[in-house]
Structures are given as structure tokens and as C-alpha cells.
Amino acid sequence: xxxxxxxxxxVDALYPEVGVSTYKLLRSLGLDVYYPEKQxxxxxxxxxxxxxxxxxxxxxxxxxxxxxxDYVVAPSASCTSYVRFFHPEIAGxxxxxxxxxxxxxxxxxxxxxxxxxxxxFPHKVSLHNSCHGVRELGLxxxxxxxxxxxxxxxxxxxxxxxxxxxxPERPDxxxxxxxxxxxEEIGVSTKMGIDKLHRHIGTGAEFITGPxxxxxxxxxxxxxxxxxPVKFIHVAQILSAGL
Amino acid sequence: MSTIHAKRANEFVRDTxxxxxxxxxxxSVRVKRDAMAHMLPEWENxxxxxxxxxxxxxxxxxxYLEKFAENARQNGVHVxxxxxxxxxxxxxxxxxxxxxxxxVVKSKSMLTEExxxxxxxxxxxxxxxxxxxxxxxxxxxxxxxxxxxxPAIHIxxxxxxxxxxxxxxxxxxxxxxxDSMHGDRRVLEAEADPTFLTRCARFxxxxxxxxxxxxxxxxxxxxxxxxxxxxxTNEGNADMSTSxxxxxxxxxxxxxxxxxxxxxxxxxxxxARNGTGQPTTVYTSHFRKPRPGQEMHIILVDNxxxxxxxxxxxxxxxKCMRCGACMNTCPVYRRSGGYSYTYFIPGPIGINLGMLKNxxxxxxxxxxxxxxxxxxxxxxxxxxLSTQIYKWRQQLDSMHHADPMKxxxxxxxxxxxxxxxxxxxxxxxxxxxxxxxxxxxxLVMSPWTYGHSMPExxxxxxxxxxxxxxxxHK
Numbered sequence: 055x056x057x058x059x060x061x062x063x064x065v066d067a068l069y070p071e072v073g074v075s076t077y078k079l080l081r082s083l084g085l086d087v088y089y090p091e092k093q094x095x096x097x098x099x100x101x102x103x104x105x106x107x108x109x110x111x112x113x114x115x116x117x118x119x120x121x122x123x124d125y126v127v128a129p130s131a132s133c134t135s136y137v138r139f140f141h142p143e144i145a146g147x148x149x150x151x152x153x154x155x156x157x158x159x160x161x162x163x164x165x166x167x168x169x170x171x172x173x174x175f176p177h178k179v180s181l182h183n184s185c186h187g188v189r190e191l192g193l194x195x196x197x198x199x200x201x202x203x204x205x206x207x208x209x210x211x212x213x214x215x216x217x218x219x220x221x222p223e224r225p226d227x228x229x230x231x232x233x234x235x236x237x238e239e240i241g242v243s244t245k246m247g248i249d250k251l252h253r254h255i256g257t258g259a260e261f262i263t264g265p266x267x268x269x270x271x272x273x274x275x276x277x278x279x280x281x282x283p284v285k286f287i288h289v290a291q292i293l294s295a296g297l
Numbered sequence: 298m299s300t301i302h303a304k305r306a307n308e309f310v311r312d313t314x315x316x317x318x319x320x321x322x323x324x325s326v327r328v329k330r331d332a333m334a335h336m337l338p339e340w341e342n343x344x345x346x347x348x349x350x351x352x353x354x355x356x357x358x359x360x361y362l363e364k365f366a367e368n369a370r371q372n373g374v375h376v377x378x379x380x381x382x383x384x385x386x387x388x389x390x391x392x393x394x395x396x397x398x399x400x401v402v403k404s405k406s407m408l409t410e411e412x413x414x415x416x417x418x419x420x421x422x423x424x425x426x427x428x429x430x431x432x433x434x435x436x437x438x439x440x441x442x443x444x445x446x447x448p449a450i451h452i453x454x455x456x457x458x459x460x461x462x463x464x465x466x467x468x469x470x471x472x473x474x475x476d477s478m479h480g481d482r483r484v485l486e487a488e489a490d491p492t493f494l495t496r497c498a499r500f501x502x503x504x505x506x507x508x509x510x511x512x513x514x515x516x517x518x519x520x521x522x523x524x525x526x527x528x529x530t531n532e533g534n535a536d537m538s539t540s541x542x543x544x545x546x547x548x549x550x551x552x553x554x555x556x557x558x559x560x561x562x563x564x565x566x567x568x569a570r571n572g573t574g575q576p577t578t579v580y581t582s583h584f585r586k587p588r589p590g591q592e593m594h595i596i597l598v599d600n601x602x603x604x605x606x607x608x609x610x611x612x613x614x615x616k617c618m619r620c621g622a623c624m625n626t627c628p629v630y631r632r633s634g635g636y637s638y639t640y641f642i643p644g645p646i647g648i649n650l651g652m653l654k655n656x657x658x659x660x661x662x663x664x665x666x667x668x669x670x671x672x673x674x675x676x677x678x679x680x681x682l683s684t685q686i687y688k689w690r691q692q693l694d695s696m697h698h699a700d701p702m703k704x705x706x707x708x709x710x711x712x713x714x715x716x717x718x719x720x721x722x723x724x725x726x727x728x729x730x731x732x733x734x735x736x737x738x739x740l741v742m743s744p745w746t747y748g749h750s751m752p753e754x755x756x757x758x759x760x761x762x763x764x765x766x767x768x769x770h771k
Contacts, residue, residue: 061759065759067724067727068753070761070762073759073762074762077767091717091721091764093717094713094720095714097714099710100707100710101691102668102687102690103690103700104690104694104699104703104707105691105699105704105707105708105711107691108708108710109711111715112711112714115715185667185668185669185670186668186670189671190670196671196674198334198626198674198675199334199340199341199674200334200335200337200341201341226671227628228667230628232668232669233668235667236748237744238299238303238664238700239302239306239629239664239665239667240744240747240748241307241309241311241633242303242306242628242629242633242665243667243748244747244749245310245316246667249320249632274752275748275751276749278749279746279748279749279750
């Protein structure tokens, strides 16, 4: 199976180790993984700001770069959902790549149907169910709905030896990032982040983990400013621990 | 780079105790709503049914309106049509003048709020008394509702006491209220006892019910099959408003229509469960015809609704039954309060309805959404609230309401992301930012650094790591 690796811009610049973990994880499953070097961004920052038109060109070039792969895998639920659900509308036509773009968790859980992982991570973690992961990709059952409960991220994390997984109170309330929302509505955004952090820390976990580096970056920035005692790690890094 | 909502919200969050209380209050309603939802295995089917019924009704609106009006007339009800707020206010005034009405008691109606009815009536010398307790408190305080279902929930009981003392209600009704509780009036007053306050309000309102010349209600639903309206309250004030005065006027938005009793059964199960987390409202009152000796009027109000129906991106807002669940779940509403919004309906549905009403003012609310999509998942009629907000944002530039800084940032991103070469060179120099003293970056990168420390750029980006040998295909 030929996999195109999509490493969204902020992961590329700020959290390259998340990209490395994703790559190693996919390789350990015996997959053929390629990283098209001309990739940049999914376009979501412009779209959420009200300028999705400005991402037309990059949407076309994303499709061009990735359409030849069996799957496009990204360690980011929010960017994945933007590609899958918004690219065709922005482009004004079906996008071959968009239909094959999946988040790492979806890929491992639903497509590779991974049943065990060699990873060890003897720590307590609090799981951050990020909004687009929950409500757009369906990585877990949204608490608003009356449907059978599930959580694909938790299923995968629990394959890791030594780990204890907690979920915070209000397990899928937004952390307040929202792209430009965090700049435009600084008061509410920061308050949402502080509230979320306290709920994560309240579980007694050492780490906050999730499938979206953007939410983690937001919370990390707020935690650092207030010197809150908690560490951050992307799900991909835990699932690949020891590889 | 701040909308009116953002500026007001920044003020609101300064008072941590207040914002935490506001958040906890509305979250507790969401929790109650969830408990109700999980008690019904058919919950998701109910939502789907409600969504389809509303879609069916609004897409066959003309037929159902005619049917409704015809049936209402046959029940002996006078039916009026108002194309906008001005026409509506005139019709009400005309009916009131014809009956020589001096005082009106009103049960809760967001439509009258939308049309500015109270001001119009007061201007023409008619005394208007809101009878929903929350609405009455706000009316006495001279402030607007901050939520469509729980309009005064942001007011503390101490503030209510102060207001009731101020308006002479405690002086007039306090002793009766205390006696009815077998309590000590001075103690009850000093503690701003909630039961004492409600008893005061009860006696105060009772007198108004007895002396009013007209009772006005809204309508939660209009049933085309029978020509009747359904009003849901927890206080019985709609029943009191209509049981004594010789005149009953119903104000109903044309989108409140549903076809028949079978559909009513679906909505009756959803409204209170979503709105307040109750299995049903305490009173669900059906008004089909006037009491003997009474006159009943129904005013059907358009006020922009037909235009919404023709709006491909936003017609779904007409499915809304004003339960308020989207506000209660909205993390931004809970932390910014109703008054941060420029439209009288706040939260996700209010952002959309405000834009449909007056985008030149209400574009200021489009920032009040982190696109978390929780509202889409609670909405009992499946309005695509967050998608619509996203769509409004795309239109702001052509409306000349785009934020210049966001526009500049998006243009910058376009240049960078459209040119992979430029993007990778930028990545190589980005780590330089890490070496700047944090007090300097904090200053430069504001407003991000209002709440955050700066993120650190990695020494080597993934791009660079890949090039320097991560790729094991070679």
C-alpha cells in the first residue's frame, strides 16, 4: 500500500517529532510511505478566517501532489477533516486526494485494524478529544448524541503497555483554539483554554495527549504562561514509543 | 482587530467568578438535556423526524398557512397578516384601540422582542406587563433578555430583591408574601429569599392579571390541521394572561407552523428536553377558539422570513424552534454572556439570525465561534449552525466587513503556501524567532501572547529532517 504522508504546516515547523513518529509508525506496519516535498498547508487557517478563496491554488496543488496514493495519512484530525470535507467545495469539483485523506487514528483503527502495538509508555495521560476529530471525523462518539459510546483514540492508546488513560470532565468540550478565533477572541479563547487545562490536570495525568497538535499548542502556550504542571504529547508519539 | 463581540467578551471574562458562574449555570442545563436525551433510545430518530417535518412544512409554507388560517377562522378566531415589524405593531395597536385597552399582560414572546412591540405600545400610552417572571424582572430593571429561554438567569437574587424594593413591590406585597410562607418578613428580605421573591412577584402579577384588558401570548407551535396554537410555559402565565381578559392576541412567526397533531407529538417531546432538560414544560396549553364572551386574534408575522426561505445557504434557520440548546452548549456563549452579542438572540442561532436581519451591525458576532460544532449536534431540528457561520465568514470581505488584519494574514499565508520554495526557506529561518528574548516576542506577537507563551519553532522542520535522511527509501 502506497501512503502519502501529509505533515501540516504547524506540525512541520513546530512539532516535527510528531511527523517523525507518524512516519516510523507507518513504516513499522510495513507500508510504503512517501512525503511529497512540495506540500504546505491544508488551507484551514484562511478558511476559518473567512478567506477560503485564497486557498484555491493550494487545494489544487494538494490534489495534484497526493492523488496518486492509496491513502493520504496526516497526524492531525482537524487538517484531515478540512481536506476531506472542504477541499471539494473550494475546488468546485471532486478531489481524488481529499476522499483518500485520513487521520492517523482513523487509518490505524479503521483501515489497518491494528490489534496490538509494541509501544510502551508507563505514564498517566489525559485524552484530549479535539472537536473536529469528534464531530467531523467521528474518532469518538460526541457527548451530545444518543449513540453507542466509542473512542478510537482510546482504543489505540490502550494497546500501549503501561499506560493509564483518563478523560477529563466534559470530555469533548472545545479547548478554545479555533485558528484565528484564538487571536480575534483572545478573552474567551484563553478562558476556554484555562478551563480545559484545569479539567485535564484534574484527572491527575502527567501528560495531555490528543490527535491534534493545534489544540495541544494552544493549551501548551497557556499552560507555559501560567507555569501549570503538565506535559504535552501527540498520540502518534505515544503509539510509536520505543520504535 | 476586534469585533464588538470580542471587545465585550474580553470585558466579561475579566470577572472570573461571574464568568465561571455563567458557564456552570448553562453547562448544568446542557447536562440535564443530555440526561433527557439518553433516556430516550429513539432520540436521534426524533431529531431526524423533527428536522424533516420542519423542512417539509417550510417548503410547503404557503399551503399550510392557508390551511391554518382557514381553520382558525372557522374556529371563530380573527386572523391577520403582517409583512414586517411596523405592520405588526400597527395591527396590534389597532386591535387594542378598538377595544379601548389600557393595560396588556403578556406571556413570553421573542417575536414581540424582535418587532419592538413593547416600546411601540408604551409610546402609545398602553401599559404593558410582562408576566414571565424572568421577563418581568428584566422589564422592571429596564434591560433586555440575555438568553431566549432563561432571559434573566444572569441576574442574582440580591439584584432581584433590590429591584423589587426599588419598584415598591416588596413594600406592597412583602407582608402578604411572608405570611403566605409563615415566615419573618425581615429575615426573608435580608436573605433575599428566592421563595419570598417569587411570592412577591406572584401577588404583584396576580393583580395585573385581574386588571388587564388584553392578554397577549406568543406561539411555540401553530397546528395547520386544527388552526390552533400551542404555548409552552413553566409558570402558567400564558394561561393566566388568557383566562381573565376579554381579549387574546397571539403573535406568531410564520415558521412556527407544523402540519398536524402527529407532528406536534414529536416537537412536544423535544422542546423542553432540549431547552431546559425537563421531560415537558409544566404547562402545554392549546388555544383553539375564544372563551365564551372573549375575542381571539392571531397575527401571522413574516418580517423577513420569506426572504430567508429563498436563501439557499441559510433557509434551515427557519427550522429553529427557539429551544436555546445551542446557546447552552456553546462554549463561547457560556463564557461571554448574552450581552456580548449585538443581536437580541445570542449564541449560534443568534449569530445566523442576526446576519439575516442586519449584517452591517451583526457581522460583529461572526467571531464568536470556535467552530467546535457542538451546536450542530445538540440541535433538535438539525440546523447546520456552524456551517452557516463558516459561510457568513466567507462573505464578510465582499460585505466590506472583513477584519483588515485577518485579511492581511490570509493574504500572507496565500503567498507562502502557494510557493513551496518560499515556505521551506521561511521554515529554515523560523527558529531565529526562538532566540529573541520572550519579553520582546511577547510584545511583538501580541495578541496571541495575551494568553499564551510563544510556541517554539523546532531547530529543524520536518521538511529538513526528511531531506537529511529520514527517508529510508534511498
